[in-house]
Every structure is written in structure tokens, then in C-alpha cells.
Amino acid sequence: MEYNVEKCEVMHFGRRNGGIDYFLNGEMLRKSEAQMDLGVLVQDSLKVNVQVQSAVRKANAMLAFMSRGLEYKTRDVLLRLYKALIRPHLEYYEQFWAPYLRKDVLALERVQRRFTRMIPGMKSLSYEERLRTLGLYSLEFRRMRGDL
16 A cells, blocks of 8 residues: 555654654655644644634634524523534543643633523523523533543
8 A cells, every 4th residue: 555645744742852854755754733633633732722722713603603593592492502513512522632721621611601691581690500500511520520
């Protein structure tokens, strides 16, 4: 089986890695700082901030779509759409890229906060009360429970 050299890349992990050049069929392979695999962006520094930003951007786009595109916004309809369309973006493969920096955790949680404020009659309640009323858990708690 022959490999297409133009499609092959090398990613060096770690600060102390020398970044050696690799060759295939006499041609040097390109070096890559980030690679998308199964929808997860892996960086050579193993930081997850780009993956978090991507997930938040997709989820916020879906929230905006729901906000503008729906005329009949009841609690049940919005909750079903959130669970089907938005939460999967925030939780996709999170055991692998588990956000550990506080800013990343808060960025993901901010999307759910925004969603709970969209529901009619919930704006005046605190975030914890909105979650309790809707029967939802915080994304941080769901991540912790999934790790057990």
C-alpha cells in the first residue's frame, strides 16, 4: 500500500521534542501544530482551548438559530431542542478533551446559562434555580459524573 505524502503530516508533542524531520519516499513530511481527528482538535501543546472555543461557537450558533427561528417557544419545546441540538456540541468526546482550566469550564457553562435565560419566565431566577426547575445539571457536574 502506498501512502500519499501530501496527505501525511507529523505532529511533535512536548516542549523538549527536537522536532526531527521525517521522510517518506524521499520527501519530507509537513509539520502540523494541530490536527482534527473524529471532530476533536488536538494541538501539539495538548491544550483544549481551541476545542472549547469551537464547541462554544457551534452551540451559540444553534442557540441563535433557535432564538430567531422559533415562534412557539415553550419550555418543553426549547428543552427538547437543547438536549438534541446544543448539548451534544458541548459534551462531544469530552472525556478525551476534558476542559480543566476554569476559563474553559466557564465558557461551556455560559452557553447553558444563556439557554436557561431564553425560556419564558426563567430570567429572574438564579442559574441554580433555573437548572433545578428544568431538571438539568450543570455541565461541570455531568462531566464529573461521567468520569466516575
